[in-house]
Amino acid sequence: MRRKKLGLLLSGVMMLGLLAGCGGKNADSPNPSSSAGMAQETGPKETVKLKFFTGKVETVDLMNTLIQKFNSENPGIEVEQEYQKDASNVIKVKFASGDIPDITTVVEQDYIDQGKYLDLSNEPFWPRVLPAVKELSTDVKSGKQYQVATNVTMAGIFYNKKIFQELGLKEALTWNDFKANLQAVKDKKPDVTPLFIAGRESWTLGHLIEFLAHGIIKQDLGVKSSREAFINNESDKLKFDQENGPIDTFAKRLLELQEAGLMNKDALTATYDNQKEAFATGKAAMISQGMWVVADLLKISPDFQIDIGFSPYPSIQDGTKPVVLSADDSRYAITAESKHPEEAKKFLEFLLQPENLKTYSEFLKSPPAFTDVTADWGPLKDQANQALSSGVNIAFTDSPSGFSGDDAGRMVQELLAGQYSTSLDFAKAYKDAWDKAWKATHR
Amino acid sequence: MIILRKLWNNLHLFMALPAILLFGLFFIYPLAQGIGISLTDSNGMSAPRFIGLQNFVDFFHDARAKKDVYNTVFFAIGSAPLLNLFGFLYALILDRPFKGKGFVRAVVYLPAVISPLIMGYVWYFILQPDRGFLYHLLENLHLGTGGSDWLGNAHSALIVLVFINVWQFVGMTMIIYLAGLQSIPKELYEACEIDGAGYMKSLWYITIPMVVQSIKINVVTNIIGSLSVFEVIMALTDGGPGYSTESLSIYILRMLYGSFTGYSTAVAMVLFAMIIIPVFIFMRYINKKEFEM
Numbered sequence: 001m002r003r004k005k006l007g008l009l010l011s012g013v014m015m016l017g018l019l020a021g022c023g024g025k026n027a028d029s030p031n032p033s034s035s036a037g038m039a040q041e042t043g044p045k046e047t048v049k050l051k052f053f054t055g056k057v058e059t060v061d062l063m064n065t066l067i068q069k070f071n072s073e074n075p076g077i078e079v080e081q082e083y084q085k086d087a088s089n090v091i092k093v094k095f096a097s098g099d100i101p102d103i104t105t106v107v108e109q110d111y112i113d114q115g116k117y118l119d120l121s122n123e124p125f126w127p128r129v130l131p132a133v134k135e136l137s138t139d140v141k142s143g144k145q146y147q148v149a150t151n152v153t154m155a156g157i158f159y160n161k162k163i164f165q166e167l168g169l170k171e172a173l174t175w176n177d178f179k180a181n182l183q184a185v186k187d188k189k190p191d192v193t194p195l196f197i198a199g200r201e202s203w204t205l206g207h208l209i210e211f212l213a214h215g216i217i218k219q220d221l222g223v224k225s226s227r228e229a230f231i232n233n234e235s236d237k238l239k240f241d242q243e244n245g246p247i248d249t250f251a252k253r254l255l256e257l258q259e260a261g262l263m264n265k266d267a268l269t270a271t272y273d274n275q276k277e278a279f280a281t282g283k284a285a286m287i288s289q290g291m292w293v294v295a296d297l298l299k300i301s302p303d304f305q306i307d308i309g310f311s312p313y314p315s316i317q318d319g320t321k322p323v324v325l326s327a328d329d330s331r332y333a334i335t336a337e338s339k340h341p342e343e344a345k346k347f348l349e350f351l352l353q354p355e356n357l358k359t360y361s362e363f364l365k366s367p368p369a370f371t372d373v374t375a376d377w378g379p380l381k382d383q384a385n386q387a388l389s390s391g392v393n394i395a396f397t398d399s400p401s402g403f404s405g406d407d408a409g410r411m412v413q414e415l416l417a418g419q420y421s422t423s424l425d426f427a428k429a430y431k432d433a434w435d436k437a438w439k440a441t442h443r
Numbered sequence: 444m445i446i447l448r449k450l451w452n453n454l455h456l457f458m459a460l461p462a463i464l465l466f467g468l469f470f471i472y473p474l475a476q477g478i479g480i481s482l483t484d485s486n487g488m489s490a491p492r493f494i495g496l497q498n499f500v501d502f503f504h505d506a507r508a509k510k511d512v513y514n515t516v517f518f519a520i521g522s523a524p525l526l527n528l529f530g531f532l533y534a535l536i537l538d539r540p541f542k543g544k545g546f547v548r549a550v551v552y553l554p555a556v557i558s559p560l561i562m563g564y565v566w567y568f569i570l571q572p573d574r575g576f577l578y579h580l581l582e583n584l585h586l587g588t589g590g591s592d593w594l595g596n597a598h599s600a601l602i603v604l605v606f607i608n609v610w611q612f613v614g615m616t617m618i619i620y621l622a623g624l625q626s627i628p629k630e631l632y633e634a635c636e637i638d639g640a641g642y643m644k645s646l647w648y649i650t651i652p653m654v655v656q657s658i659k660i661n662v663v664t665n666i667i668g669s670l671s672v673f674e675v676i677m678a679l680t681d682g683g684p685g686y687s688t689e690s691l692s693i694y695i696l697r698m699l700y701g702s703f704t705g706y707s708t709a710v711a712m713v714l715f716a717m718i719i720i721p722v723f724i725f726m727r728y729i730n731k732k733e734f735e736m
Contacts, residue, residue: 089700092487110702114488200681266573268595268684274574402486402702414685417597440486440702 048343050079053094053101055087056330058292062363070350077343088404102338103347107147107331109231110401110441112139117146118334118341125352125370132223133369136328136395140228148348149328150357151366154384155211155290156324156391159309163192163285171311173322173390175253178314182262185285195257196284197267198275199416202409208288209408209430210397212316213250215323218394230398233438240431246317247430251415251423253316258416268416280304288313290325294365294378310383312391324391329366402437474715481709486702498709507686508694508710514601515691515717519669521605522612526665527658529609530616535650537617538624548621552614559611563678566607570594570679597687600680604688607675612668616661623657624650659729663722670718691717 054063060083067079082101084090091106095116111117121144126134133152137145157178159171164181167188172178182194198204217238218226229237239245257263264270264284276293278284280300287293297304312324332351334344350356358375361368365378399405411430420426481498485491502508537548554562569576572592581587593599627650635645651658673692676682682689689697691714698707 086700092700092702096487110488200683202681202683264573266571266592266595269572269592400702404701407697407701410683410685413683414687417595417684417687419685419687437701441488443484443489 046076048077048340050077050103050340050343050347051101052079052081052347053087053091053104053106054081054083055085055090055106057083057085058295059330059360059364062360066351066356066359069356070347073350074346077346079347088401092401100335100337102340102344103332103334105331105333107333108401109139109398112146113141113441116336118336118338118344119144119146120148120334121145123148123345125349128352128370128372130369130371132326132393133328135223137331140224140231147331147333148352149331149369150352151329151361151364152326152369153291153329153366154310154324154326154387155207155288156310156312156387157286157314158279158289158293159286159311160279160282160284160307161309162282162307163189164309171309171390172314173312175314175316179256179260179262182257182286183260186260186262189285192282193264193278193284194262195264195286195288196270196275196278197263197288197416198270198272199267199413200269201272202406202413204272204275204288204409205412205416206405206407206409207290208254208412209247209250210405211288211313211323211325211394212253213246214397215313215392215394216246216249216317216320218397219321219323219392223395227395227398233400233435233442235431235435240434241424241428243424243427244317245427247427248423249317251420251426254412254415255423268413276300282307291366291378291380291384292364294380295363298379305379308380310380310387312387322391323394324387325396326388326393327395328369330360330364400434400437400441402440403434407433407437477708477711480705481712483705485705485708487699487704488702491705494705498706499713501706502709502713507689508691510686511689511691511694512717514688515670515672515714517601518605518608518672518690519666521602522608522669522672523662523665525605525609526613526616526669527661529613530661531620533613533617534620534624535646538621548617551617554611555614557611559608559674560678562607562611563675566603567594567679570603594680595684597684600684600688604672604676604679607679608669608672611675612665616665619657619661620654623654627653655729659726662725666721666725667718671714 052063052067054060060081063081067081071078087106088108091101091104091111094100095111107117125148126145129137129148130152133149134145137147137149139146157172163185164170167184169181169184170177172181185192185194214226214230217229220226221229221237225237228234240247242248258267264278266274270278275284275287275289276296277300279287280297294308297308312322315322332348334341334348338344351360352370354370354373357368357370357373361373361375361377365380367377367381367384368375397405399408408430411426411433414420415423415426420429480491482493482495483491484494484497533551537544537551567575570593572578572595593603631649631653632645635649640648671692672690673696676688676690676693680688682693691710695707695711695714698704698710
C-alpha cells in the first residue's frame with residue numbers, strides 16, 4: 001500500500017515533467033517588457049556586470065588585461081570574461097537556459113536568423129572599417145550588420161624558407177608543382193615531413209575543406225553569391241556531391257598525398273601542438289595554418305622568424321586559381337537579450353579604440369580591419385601582402401550550426417582512415433551531413 | 444486525536460518527503476521532460492513540434508548511431524567482466540596477510556582517484572605514435588615500433604580504451620570485494636577445512652556465495668559506468684579517428700550541440716534503456732539466487 005502511494009506520487013511528478021517537456025520552451029522568447037523594467041530598476045550607482053563570452057583561447061590573457069583597463073576607467077561597469085573550448089556550441093546551451101552573455105565573439109548565421117544579436121548597423125564606427133570586412137560582416141539576408149570584426153586573418157601554406165632555398169624550391173600555385181615540392185622534400189630530406197597534418201584536431205582538417213574544397217566554390221561565385229549559396233544551401237551552385245566537384249576533387253587530392261607518403265604517418269593522431277613544434281624546429285617543411293599560429297611558432301623558436309614563408313593554397317582543380325583566406329577575424333556581437341545593451345556598446349567602443357586595437361593586433365600578429373589603426377603586426381606583413389595578390393581572397397564558410405568545422409574535420413579523419421571506398425562516396429556523405437544539419441534549423 | 448495518532452504512526456513517511464522531493468526535482472522531472480523533448484523535433488532554438496516516435500525510428504536507421512552502440516557495448520562487455528575478474532583476484536590476493544599489504548592496496552586503488560579525463564590525456568602522451576613515451580621506449584630497447592599506431596586504428600583504439608578503463612577502476616572493484624571478503628566469518632572456513640575441503644572448494648562453496656552482495660554492487664556499477672563512458676574517450680581519441688571510437692554519450696552531446704536536441708534526447712532515452720534493462724535483469728537473477736541459498 002505504502003509502495004503504491006509512493007509510486008503514485010512519483011508518477012505524478014513525472015506527468016508534470018512530461019507536460020513541461022511538451023509545452024516547449026518559454027525561455028526561448030525574449031521578454032522585452034521585463035528586460036526594460038530591469039534596466040530602469042538598475043540605478044546608476046549599482047555596478048552593472050557584463051558577461052563577455054569568448055571562444056578564442058589565444059586572446060584570453062590579453063582580453064583580461066584590456067578588461068582590467070576598462071573596468072578601472074569605467075566605475076559602475078564590471079566586465080567578466082568566460083572562455084569555453086566549444087564556444088559555438090556552448091552558446092546554444094546558454095541561449096536555451098537563459099544564461100545569456102552580453103557581448104560575445106561567437107556569431108553564427110543560425111543565431112542571426114533567430115534574432116539573437118543586436119543590430120549594430122547604426123553604430124558610429126563603420127566608416128573606419130575596411131569595406132571588404134564590412135561586406136563580410138553584413139548579414140546577406142537582411143543587409144544589416146549584427147557583428148563587427150576588428151582584424152583580418154589569413155590562412156595558407158606556411159613553408160620553411162631554409163629548406164626551400166636548400167632544395168631550390170619555389171612557392172607552388174598549381175597542384176602539380178605543390179606535389180613536386182613535397183616529393184622533393186621527401187626524396188632529398190628523409191628526416192623532414194613534407195606536409196605535417198594535425199589530424200587529431202578535427203578543426204584543422206575542417207579548415208582544409210573550407211579553404212581547398214570550398215575555395216573552388218568561393219572563387220567561382222564571388223564573395224556575395226557564395227555566401228548566399230552556403231547560407232541558403234543552394235545545392236545547384238554548391239555541387240557538393242558532383243563527380244569531380246569541389247568535395248570529390250578535394251578528397252582525391254588528399255588521398256593522393258597520403259598514398260604517396262607526402263604527409264606525416266601519424267596524420268590522424270598528431271595534435272596542433274605537435275604540428276607547431278615540428279614546423280618550428282624544422283622537422284616539417286610545410287603546414288596548412290592561419291596567421292594565428294605565428295605567435296606560438298615564435299614562442300617555440302624565437303629565431304625561426306626569418307625562415308617562415310607564407311604562400312596561397314595551390315589550386316586543386318585544373319582551371320581554378322590558388323586561394324588564400326583573407327577574412328574577418330575577432331568578431332564581436334551584442335546579444336539581443338542582453339539586459340545592459342548600453343554598457344555592452346560602451347565596452348565594444350572601448351575595444352574599438354585605435355590604441356586598444358593596436359595592442360590587440362600586435363599581440364595577435366594579425367592585421368587590423370580598421371583603417372585608422374597602424375600596427376606593427378608581424379614578421380609576415382610583406383609576404384602576406386604578396387600572397388593576397390597572387391591568390392584569390394576567400395572568406396570563411398557559413399556552415400549550418402549543426403555541421404561545424406569540427407564535424408567536417410571528423411569526416412576527413414574518416415577519409416584518411418580509409419573508411420570511404422571512393423572519393424565520391426565521401427562527397428555524397430558530406431552533402432548528406434550538410435543537408436541534414438541545414439534542414440534541422442530551416443523548416 | 445485519532446488523526447494525530449495516525450499522523451504520528453506514519454511520521455516516517457513524511458520524513459521521506461524531502462528526499463522524494465529532491466529525487467523528483469532532479470531525477471524524475473528531468474527524465475519526464477526528456478521523454479517529452481524526445482518526441483519533438485526540437486533544435487534548441489525554434490519552437491519544437493511534436494513528431495511522435497519519429498526520432499526513435501530514425502535512430503534505428505542511423506548508421507553512425509549503430510556504430511556508436513557497437514562501440515559502447517564493446518566497451519562495456521570488455522570492461523565489466525574484466526573489472527570484476529581482476530578486482531576479485533586482487534581482493535583475494537590482498538586479503539591474505541603479508542608485509543606491505545596496505546601499500547600495495549593503495550597503489551592498486553590510486554588510479555581510480557584521478558579523473559578519467561586526466562587519465563585519458565596521460566595515456567595519450569604515453570601511447571602517441573611516433574612521439575609518445577611507449578614509442579621511444581620500444582625504440583630505445585630495439586623492440587621495433589612498426590605497429591605503434593594503436594590510436595589511429597579503430598579496433599586497437601577500442602581495446603586500448605578498455606584496457607585503460609580496467610586498469611584505472613580495478614582498484615574500486617577490489618575495495619568492494621575486499622569489504623565483502625572481510626565480512627565472511629572465519630568459522631566457515633575452519634568448518635570447511637575440518638570437512639577436508641581444499642582452497643578451490645572453499646572458494647566456490649563459501650567465498651563466492653558470501654560475496655554475492657559485492658558482486659551485485661560491482662556488476663551494476665560497472666555496467667552503468669561502462670555504458671555511459673565519456674571522459675576517457677574524449678581525452679584519448681576524441682571519438683576518432685572519424686567517429687570510430689565514439690560512444691553513445693559522446694554522440695548525445697554532439698547531436699545536442701548540433702541542433703538535433705530532440706533527436707539527441709531520444710538517443711539519451713535509448714541509452715537509458717540500454718543501461719537499465721541489463722541492470723534490472725541482473726538484479727532479478729541475483730535476488731533469486733540469493734533466495735535459493
